Amino acid sequence: MSLPVHLVPDLGGSAVGSVVTITGDEAHHAVAVRRLRVGEQLMVVDGRGTVVTGTISETGKRELSVVVDDLSLHQEPTPSVTVVQAIPKGDRGELAVEVLTEIGVATIVPWAAARSVAVWKGERAEKSHARWAATAREAAKQARRAWFPTVAPMATTGQVKTIIAGSDLAVVLHEAATTTFETLPTPTGRVVLIVGPEGGLTEDEVAAFEAAGARTVRMGTEVLRTSTAGVAAASALLSRTPRWF
The missing domain is CATH 2.40.240.20 (Hypothetical PUA domain-like; domain 1)
Structure with missing residues:
Protein backbone atom coordinates (compact mmCIF):
# COMPACT_ATOMS: atom_id res chain seq x y z
CA MET A 1 0.00 0.00 0.00
CA HIS A 74 15.18 14.79 -7.08
CA GLN A 75 16.40 16.84 -10.02
CA GLU A 76 13.75 18.84 -11.86
CA PRO A 77 12.53 16.77 -14.84
CA THR A 78 13.69 17.80 -18.28
CA PRO A 79 12.45 18.72 -20.79
CA SER A 80 10.14 21.04 -18.93
CA VAL A 81 6.66 21.28 -20.44
CA THR A 82 4.49 24.39 -20.21
CA VAL A 83 0.89 24.06 -21.37
CA VAL A 84 -0.97 27.22 -22.32
CA GLN A 85 -4.57 26.17 -21.76
CA ALA A 86 -7.40 28.24 -23.18
CA ILE A 87 -9.96 28.72 -20.41
CA PRO A 88 -12.89 26.33 -20.93
CA LYS A 89 -16.35 26.60 -19.44
CA GLY A 90 -17.56 24.81 -16.34
CA ASP A 91 -15.31 22.33 -14.57
CA ARG A 92 -13.42 21.30 -17.69
CA GLY A 93 -10.59 23.58 -16.68
CA GLU A 94 -10.01 21.60 -13.50
CA LEU A 95 -10.16 18.38 -15.51
CA ALA A 96 -7.44 19.65 -17.83
CA VAL A 97 -5.28 20.77 -14.90
CA GLU A 98 -5.70 17.42 -13.14
CA VAL A 99 -4.62 15.24 -16.06
CA LEU A 100 -1.82 17.59 -17.12
CA THR A 101 -0.44 17.43 -13.58
CA GLU A 102 -0.65 13.65 -13.52
CA ILE A 103 1.58 13.29 -16.59
CA GLY A 104 4.25 15.68 -15.32
CA VAL A 105 3.63 19.11 -16.87
CA ALA A 106 5.71 21.79 -15.12
CA THR A 107 3.63 24.91 -15.74
CA ILE A 108 0.00 25.49 -16.67
CA VAL A 109 -0.94 28.89 -18.04
CA PRO A 110 -4.64 29.85 -18.18
CA TRP A 111 -5.15 31.74 -21.44
CA ALA A 112 -7.93 34.20 -22.27
CA ALA A 113 -8.36 33.18 -25.93
CA ALA A 114 -10.58 35.21 -28.24
CA ARG A 115 -13.17 32.43 -28.43
CA SER A 116 -13.05 31.30 -24.81
CA VAL A 117 -16.61 31.13 -23.53
CA ALA A 118 -15.63 31.53 -19.88
CA VAL A 119 -14.27 34.91 -18.84
CA TRP A 120 -12.07 35.43 -15.78
CA LYS A 121 -12.51 38.91 -14.31
CA GLY A 122 -12.26 40.38 -10.84
CA GLU A 123 -13.29 38.12 -7.99
CA ARG A 124 -14.19 35.32 -10.39
CA ALA A 125 -10.64 35.35 -11.76
CA GLU A 126 -9.18 34.98 -8.27
CA LYS A 127 -11.51 32.13 -7.35
CA SER A 128 -11.01 30.31 -10.67
CA HIS A 129 -7.23 30.56 -10.44
CA ALA A 130 -7.37 29.30 -6.85
CA ARG A 131 -9.41 26.27 -7.96
CA TRP A 132 -6.89 25.47 -10.69
CA ALA A 133 -4.00 25.79 -8.23
CA ALA A 134 -5.75 23.58 -5.65
CA THR A 135 -6.52 20.98 -8.32
CA ALA A 136 -2.87 20.93 -9.41
CA ARG A 137 -1.67 20.58 -5.81
CA GLU A 138 -3.96 17.66 -4.99
CA ALA A 139 -3.26 15.91 -8.30
CA ALA A 140 0.49 16.26 -7.72
CA LYS A 141 0.15 14.57 -4.33
CA GLN A 142 -1.94 11.80 -5.83
CA ALA A 143 0.66 11.32 -8.59
CA ARG A 144 3.44 11.33 -5.94
CA ARG A 145 5.35 14.05 -7.74
CA ALA A 146 8.56 15.41 -6.23
CA TRP A 147 8.19 18.62 -8.26
CA PHE A 148 4.76 20.25 -8.18
CA PRO A 149 3.47 22.22 -11.16
CA THR A 150 2.97 25.98 -11.18
CA VAL A 151 -0.35 27.49 -12.25
CA ALA A 152 0.64 30.84 -13.70
CA PRO A 153 -1.56 33.95 -13.71
CA MET A 154 -4.01 34.26 -16.59
CA ALA A 155 -2.22 35.28 -19.79
CA THR A 156 -3.26 37.40 -22.74
CA THR A 157 -2.39 36.44 -26.31
CA GLY A 158 0.45 38.95 -26.22
CA GLN A 159 1.88 37.33 -23.11
CA VAL A 160 1.61 33.89 -24.72
CA LYS A 161 3.74 35.20 -27.58
CA THR A 162 6.43 36.11 -25.03
CA ILE A 163 6.23 32.61 -23.53
CA ILE A 164 6.68 31.11 -27.00
CA ALA A 165 9.69 33.32 -27.73
CA GLY A 166 11.47 31.99 -24.63
CA SER A 167 10.98 28.32 -25.49
CA ASP A 168 13.13 25.75 -27.25
CA LEU A 169 10.10 24.22 -28.95
CA ALA A 170 6.58 25.63 -29.15
CA VAL A 171 3.64 23.72 -30.59
CA VAL A 172 0.16 25.01 -31.40
CA LEU A 173 -2.61 22.43 -31.79
CA HIS A 174 -4.81 23.17 -34.79
CA GLU A 175 -7.13 20.79 -36.64
CA ALA A 176 -6.47 22.51 -39.99
CA ALA A 177 -2.68 22.20 -39.79
CA THR A 178 -0.92 20.08 -42.39
CA THR A 179 2.11 19.35 -40.19
CA THR A 180 2.00 16.32 -37.87
CA PHE A 181 3.88 15.42 -34.69
CA GLU A 182 6.26 13.10 -36.49
CA THR A 183 7.88 16.10 -38.20
CA LEU A 184 8.76 17.81 -34.91
CA PRO A 185 12.31 17.69 -33.51
CA THR A 186 12.98 15.75 -30.32
CA PRO A 187 11.71 17.92 -27.44
CA THR A 188 14.49 19.36 -25.28
CA GLY A 189 14.87 22.21 -22.83
CA ARG A 190 11.70 24.21 -22.44
CA VAL A 191 8.70 22.99 -24.42
CA VAL A 192 5.52 25.04 -24.81
CA LEU A 193 2.20 23.58 -25.94
CA ILE A 194 -0.75 25.84 -26.81
CA VAL A 195 -4.27 24.41 -26.53
CA GLY A 196 -7.09 26.48 -28.01
CA PRO A 197 -10.69 26.89 -26.78
CA GLU A 198 -13.73 24.84 -27.76
CA GLY A 199 -14.55 27.42 -30.43
CA GLY A 200 -11.13 27.05 -32.01
CA LEU A 201 -8.26 29.44 -32.63
CA THR A 202 -8.74 32.59 -34.65
CA GLU A 203 -6.61 33.24 -37.72
CA ASP A 204 -5.00 36.17 -35.93
CA GLU A 205 -4.02 33.99 -32.97
CA VAL A 206 -2.48 31.34 -35.21
CA ALA A 207 -0.58 33.98 -37.18
CA ALA A 208 0.67 35.66 -34.00
CA PHE A 209 1.92 32.42 -32.50
CA GLU A 210 3.62 31.31 -35.70
CA ALA A 211 5.32 34.72 -35.96
CA ALA A 212 6.60 34.23 -32.41
CA GLY A 213 8.22 30.94 -33.46
CA ALA A 214 5.58 28.28 -32.75
CA ARG A 215 4.87 25.33 -35.04
CA THR A 216 1.24 24.56 -35.86
CA VAL A 217 0.47 20.83 -35.86
CA ARG A 218 -2.48 18.46 -35.83
CA MET A 219 -3.05 15.15 -34.07
CA GLY A 220 -4.64 12.68 -36.46
CA THR A 221 -8.09 13.19 -37.91
CA GLU A 222 -10.00 13.41 -34.62
CA VAL A 223 -10.83 16.73 -32.99
CA LEU A 224 -10.39 16.52 -29.22
CA ARG A 225 -12.02 18.70 -26.60
CA THR A 226 -9.87 21.41 -25.10
CA SER A 227 -9.85 19.63 -21.74
CA THR A 228 -8.30 16.47 -23.21
CA ALA A 229 -6.27 17.76 -26.16
CA GLY A 230 -3.49 19.00 -23.92
CA VAL A 231 -2.88 15.71 -22.14
CA ALA A 232 -2.92 13.81 -25.44
CA ALA A 233 -0.44 16.18 -27.07
CA ALA A 234 1.83 16.45 -24.03
CA SER A 235 1.91 12.66 -23.77
CA ALA A 236 2.85 12.40 -27.44
CA LEU A 237 5.71 14.84 -26.90
CA LEU A 238 6.95 13.27 -23.65
CA SER A 239 6.93 9.79 -25.20
CA ARG A 240 9.75 11.00 -27.45
CA THR A 241 11.96 12.09 -24.56
CA PRO A 242 14.10 10.22 -21.99
CA ARG A 243 11.52 11.06 -19.33
CA TRP A 244 9.26 8.31 -20.63
CA PHE A 245 11.85 5.82 -21.87
Whole structure:
Protein backbone atom coordinates (compact mmCIF):
# COMPACT_ATOMS: atom_id res chain seq x y z
CA MET A 1 0.00 0.00 0.00
CA SER A 2 1.34 3.42 -0.96
CA LEU A 3 2.11 5.87 1.82
CA PRO A 4 -0.05 9.01 2.08
CA VAL A 5 1.62 12.18 0.76
CA HIS A 6 1.50 15.57 2.46
CA LEU A 7 2.89 18.93 1.38
CA VAL A 8 4.90 21.42 3.44
CA PRO A 9 6.29 24.77 2.25
CA ASP A 10 9.94 23.97 2.88
CA LEU A 11 12.07 20.94 3.72
CA GLY A 12 15.36 22.81 3.68
CA GLY A 13 17.63 21.73 6.52
CA SER A 14 15.82 18.42 7.01
CA ALA A 15 17.95 15.34 7.64
CA VAL A 16 17.49 11.78 8.84
CA GLY A 17 16.47 11.94 12.49
CA SER A 18 15.19 15.51 12.37
CA VAL A 19 11.54 16.45 12.89
CA VAL A 20 9.28 17.91 10.21
CA THR A 21 6.16 19.72 11.37
CA ILE A 22 3.01 19.71 9.26
CA THR A 23 0.42 22.35 10.16
CA GLY A 24 -2.91 23.79 9.04
CA ASP A 25 -5.18 22.06 6.56
CA GLU A 26 -2.56 19.45 5.67
CA ALA A 27 -2.28 18.34 9.29
CA HIS A 28 -6.05 18.41 9.76
CA HIS A 29 -6.52 16.21 6.69
CA ALA A 30 -3.91 13.74 7.94
CA VAL A 31 -5.30 13.48 11.48
CA ALA A 32 -9.04 14.07 11.12
CA VAL A 33 -9.72 12.70 7.61
CA ARG A 34 -7.07 10.05 7.08
CA ARG A 35 -6.94 9.30 10.82
CA LEU A 36 -3.19 8.82 10.83
CA ARG A 37 -1.77 8.02 14.24
CA VAL A 38 1.55 8.04 16.10
CA GLY A 39 3.84 5.32 14.76
CA GLU A 40 2.41 5.34 11.22
CA GLN A 41 4.50 6.32 8.21
CA LEU A 42 3.85 8.89 5.51
CA MET A 43 5.64 10.89 2.83
CA VAL A 44 6.27 14.62 3.08
CA VAL A 45 7.23 16.71 0.04
CA ASP A 46 7.98 20.37 -0.53
CA GLY A 47 7.05 20.30 -4.22
CA ARG A 48 10.57 21.49 -5.15
CA GLY A 49 12.34 18.14 -5.33
CA THR A 50 12.77 17.05 -1.70
CA VAL A 51 10.93 13.93 -0.55
CA VAL A 52 10.89 12.65 3.01
CA THR A 53 9.64 9.35 4.36
CA GLY A 54 8.98 9.54 8.07
CA THR A 55 7.21 8.23 11.14
CA ILE A 56 4.56 10.23 12.99
CA SER A 57 5.78 11.11 16.49
CA GLU A 58 3.06 13.47 17.67
CA THR A 59 -0.38 14.65 16.53
CA GLY A 60 -2.67 17.57 17.32
CA LYS A 61 -5.83 19.06 15.83
CA ARG A 62 -3.91 21.10 13.25
CA GLU A 63 -0.33 19.97 13.76
CA LEU A 64 1.58 16.80 13.03
CA SER A 65 5.21 15.97 13.85
CA VAL A 66 7.15 13.52 11.69
CA VAL A 67 10.59 12.04 12.38
CA VAL A 68 12.57 11.75 9.15
CA ASP A 69 13.52 8.16 8.35
CA ASP A 70 14.71 8.75 4.79
CA LEU A 71 15.30 11.81 2.60
CA SER A 72 15.86 12.00 -1.15
CA LEU A 73 16.54 14.88 -3.54
CA HIS A 74 15.18 14.79 -7.08
CA GLN A 75 16.40 16.84 -10.02
CA GLU A 76 13.75 18.84 -11.86
CA PRO A 77 12.53 16.77 -14.84
CA THR A 78 13.69 17.80 -18.28
CA PRO A 79 12.45 18.72 -20.79
CA SER A 80 10.14 21.04 -18.93
CA VAL A 81 6.66 21.28 -20.44
CA THR A 82 4.49 24.39 -20.21
CA VAL A 83 0.89 24.06 -21.37
CA VAL A 84 -0.97 27.22 -22.32
CA GLN A 85 -4.57 26.17 -21.76
CA ALA A 86 -7.40 28.24 -23.18
CA ILE A 87 -9.96 28.72 -20.41
CA PRO A 88 -12.89 26.33 -20.93
CA LYS A 89 -16.35 26.60 -19.44
CA GLY A 90 -17.56 24.81 -16.34
CA ASP A 91 -15.31 22.33 -14.57
CA ARG A 92 -13.42 21.30 -17.69
CA GLY A 93 -10.59 23.58 -16.68
CA GLU A 94 -10.01 21.60 -13.50
CA LEU A 95 -10.16 18.38 -15.51
CA ALA A 96 -7.44 19.65 -17.83
CA VAL A 97 -5.28 20.77 -14.90
CA GLU A 98 -5.70 17.42 -13.14
CA VAL A 99 -4.62 15.24 -16.06
CA LEU A 100 -1.82 17.59 -17.12
CA THR A 101 -0.44 17.43 -13.58
CA GLU A 102 -0.65 13.65 -13.52
CA ILE A 103 1.58 13.29 -16.59
CA GLY A 104 4.25 15.68 -15.32
CA VAL A 105 3.63 19.11 -16.87
CA ALA A 106 5.71 21.79 -15.12
CA THR A 107 3.63 24.91 -15.74
CA ILE A 108 0.00 25.49 -16.67
CA VAL A 109 -0.94 28.89 -18.04
CA PRO A 110 -4.64 29.85 -18.18
CA TRP A 111 -5.15 31.74 -21.44
CA ALA A 112 -7.93 34.20 -22.27
CA ALA A 113 -8.36 33.18 -25.93
CA ALA A 114 -10.58 35.21 -28.24
CA ARG A 115 -13.17 32.43 -28.43
CA SER A 116 -13.05 31.30 -24.81
CA VAL A 117 -16.61 31.13 -23.53
CA ALA A 118 -15.63 31.53 -19.88
CA VAL A 119 -14.27 34.91 -18.84
CA TRP A 120 -12.07 35.43 -15.78
CA LYS A 121 -12.51 38.91 -14.31
CA GLY A 122 -12.26 40.38 -10.84
CA GLU A 123 -13.29 38.12 -7.99
CA ARG A 124 -14.19 35.32 -10.39
CA ALA A 125 -10.64 35.35 -11.76
CA GLU A 126 -9.18 34.98 -8.27
CA LYS A 127 -11.51 32.13 -7.35
CA SER A 128 -11.01 30.31 -10.67
CA HIS A 129 -7.23 30.56 -10.44
CA ALA A 130 -7.37 29.30 -6.85
CA ARG A 131 -9.41 26.27 -7.96
CA TRP A 132 -6.89 25.47 -10.69
CA ALA A 133 -4.00 25.79 -8.23
CA ALA A 134 -5.75 23.58 -5.65
CA THR A 135 -6.52 20.98 -8.32
CA ALA A 136 -2.87 20.93 -9.41
CA ARG A 137 -1.67 20.58 -5.81
CA GLU A 138 -3.96 17.66 -4.99
CA ALA A 139 -3.26 15.91 -8.30
CA ALA A 140 0.49 16.26 -7.72
CA LYS A 141 0.15 14.57 -4.33
CA GLN A 142 -1.94 11.80 -5.83
CA ALA A 143 0.66 11.32 -8.59
CA ARG A 144 3.44 11.33 -5.94
CA ARG A 145 5.35 14.05 -7.74
CA ALA A 146 8.56 15.41 -6.23
CA TRP A 147 8.19 18.62 -8.26
CA PHE A 148 4.76 20.25 -8.18
CA PRO A 149 3.47 22.22 -11.16
CA THR A 150 2.97 25.98 -11.18
CA VAL A 151 -0.35 27.49 -12.25
CA ALA A 152 0.64 30.84 -13.70
CA PRO A 153 -1.56 33.95 -13.71
CA MET A 154 -4.01 34.26 -16.59
CA ALA A 155 -2.22 35.28 -19.79
CA THR A 156 -3.26 37.40 -22.74
CA THR A 157 -2.39 36.44 -26.31
CA GLY A 158 0.45 38.95 -26.22
CA GLN A 159 1.88 37.33 -23.11
CA VAL A 160 1.61 33.89 -24.72
CA LYS A 161 3.74 35.20 -27.58
CA THR A 162 6.43 36.11 -25.03
CA ILE A 163 6.23 32.61 -23.53
CA ILE A 164 6.68 31.11 -27.00
CA ALA A 165 9.69 33.32 -27.73
CA GLY A 166 11.47 31.99 -24.63
CA SER A 167 10.98 28.32 -25.49
CA ASP A 168 13.13 25.75 -27.25
CA LEU A 169 10.10 24.22 -28.95
CA ALA A 170 6.58 25.63 -29.15
CA VAL A 171 3.64 23.72 -30.59
CA VAL A 172 0.16 25.01 -31.40
CA LEU A 173 -2.61 22.43 -31.79
CA HIS A 174 -4.81 23.17 -34.79
CA GLU A 175 -7.13 20.79 -36.64
CA ALA A 176 -6.47 22.51 -39.99
CA ALA A 177 -2.68 22.20 -39.79
CA THR A 178 -0.92 20.08 -42.39
CA THR A 179 2.11 19.35 -40.19
CA THR A 180 2.00 16.32 -37.87
CA PHE A 181 3.88 15.42 -34.69
CA GLU A 182 6.26 13.10 -36.49
CA THR A 183 7.88 16.10 -38.20
CA LEU A 184 8.76 17.81 -34.91
CA PRO A 185 12.31 17.69 -33.51
CA THR A 186 12.98 15.75 -30.32
CA PRO A 187 11.71 17.92 -27.44
CA THR A 188 14.49 19.36 -25.28
CA GLY A 189 14.87 22.21 -22.83
CA ARG A 190 11.70 24.21 -22.44
CA VAL A 191 8.70 22.99 -24.42
CA VAL A 192 5.52 25.04 -24.81
CA LEU A 193 2.20 23.58 -25.94
CA ILE A 194 -0.75 25.84 -26.81
CA VAL A 195 -4.27 24.41 -26.53
CA GLY A 196 -7.09 26.48 -28.01
CA PRO A 197 -10.69 26.89 -26.78
CA GLU A 198 -13.73 24.84 -27.76
CA GLY A 199 -14.55 27.42 -30.43
CA GLY A 200 -11.13 27.05 -32.01
CA LEU A 201 -8.26 29.44 -32.63
CA THR A 202 -8.74 32.59 -34.65
CA GLU A 203 -6.61 33.24 -37.72
CA ASP A 204 -5.00 36.17 -35.93
CA GLU A 205 -4.02 33.99 -32.97
CA VAL A 206 -2.48 31.34 -35.21
CA ALA A 207 -0.58 33.98 -37.18
CA ALA A 208 0.67 35.66 -34.00
CA PHE A 209 1.92 32.42 -32.50
CA GLU A 210 3.62 31.31 -35.70
CA ALA A 211 5.32 34.72 -35.96
CA ALA A 212 6.60 34.23 -32.41
CA GLY A 213 8.22 30.94 -33.46
CA ALA A 214 5.58 28.28 -32.75
CA ARG A 215 4.87 25.33 -35.04
CA THR A 216 1.24 24.56 -35.86
CA VAL A 217 0.47 20.83 -35.86
CA ARG A 218 -2.48 18.46 -35.83
CA MET A 219 -3.05 15.15 -34.07
CA GLY A 220 -4.64 12.68 -36.46
CA THR A 221 -8.09 13.19 -37.91
CA GLU A 222 -10.00 13.41 -34.62
CA VAL A 223 -10.83 16.73 -32.99
CA LEU A 224 -10.39 16.52 -29.22
CA ARG A 225 -12.02 18.70 -26.60
CA THR A 226 -9.87 21.41 -25.10
CA SER A 227 -9.85 19.63 -21.74
CA THR A 228 -8.30 16.47 -23.21
CA ALA A 229 -6.27 17.76 -26.16
CA GLY A 230 -3.49 19.00 -23.92
CA VAL A 231 -2.88 15.71 -22.14
CA ALA A 232 -2.92 13.81 -25.44
CA ALA A 233 -0.44 16.18 -27.07
CA ALA A 234 1.83 16.45 -24.03
CA SER A 235 1.91 12.66 -23.77
CA ALA A 236 2.85 12.40 -27.44
CA LEU A 237 5.71 14.84 -26.90
CA LEU A 238 6.95 13.27 -23.65
CA SER A 239 6.93 9.79 -25.20
CA ARG A 240 9.75 11.00 -27.45
CA THR A 241 11.96 12.09 -24.56
CA PRO A 242 14.10 10.22 -21.99
CA ARG A 243 11.52 11.06 -19.33
CA TRP A 244 9.26 8.31 -20.63
CA PHE A 245 11.85 5.82 -21.87
